Amino acid sequence: MAVNPDNLMTKVFRRIERNDVGEISMDNQMLKILFEVDGQRTVQEIAAKLGMGPSDIANVISRLVDKGIIAPASVAISYLSPAVFAGLRKELAIAIGPIADVLLENALEDFNSNESSFPSEQAAELVDVLARQISRQEKRVAFQQRMLQLLREL
Numbered sequence: 742m743a744v745n746p747d748n749l750m751t752k753v754f755r756r757i758e759r760n761d762v763g764e765i766s767m768d769n770q771m772l773k774i775l776f777e778v779d780g781q782r783t784v785q786e787i788a789a790k791l792g793m794g795p796s797d798i799a800n801v802i803s804r805l806v807d808k809g810i811i812a813p814a815s816v817a818i819s820y821l822s823p824a825v826f827a828g829l830r831k832e833l834a835i836a837i838g839p840i841a842d843v844l845l846e847n848a849l850e851d852f853n854s855n856e857s858s859f860p861s862e863q864a865a866e867l868v869d870v871l872a873r874q875i876s877r878q879e880k881r882v883a884f885q886q887r888m889l890q891l892l893r894e895l
Contacts, residue, residue: 749799750788751858754806755780755814765808770801778805780814783860789853819861826856828891829871836875836884844874864892 756778759765767775770793777787788798805811826845833841848870849855852863859867868888875881 749802750783750785750795751820752784753780753782753814754778754784754802754811757810757812759809765810767808767810770797771805771810774798774801775805775810778811783858785858786853820857821859821861821864823856825864825891826859829868829888832884832887832891833871836877836880844871868892 756775773791774787777790784798784802787793788795791798793801802811830841830845833845837844848867849859851870852859852867854860854863868885872881872885872888875884
């Protein structure tokens, strides 16, 4: 089965329980990825941790799927919408000014993610990381409150 690297990065895989897994020949890359596959992390997160590019990891994932060692997980991952990022940029700019875009991009890089594939479940963590960049406490609290309200609305 060929795995498409274009949409692969947002997919989640799980291990398949097999009694004969010790008899299957695997190279070092296959073993590294197999140890990282947990049914919760995306291929993008695994690739970032292992320092692999999309085409490299797609090749290895494809071989693991072909051997029947892993399969797509039935985990549905939701991502933050562009509306959330627009609100986040606006509120952060109010709190700290024009450097807001740079801080947001740096925070996304720290999460090994981007705006189009940032998991919703990490939204509070992202807000917390950004809030710590706001030196004035009253502005930090106001930012956190407005973001909490925005996340609840969406």
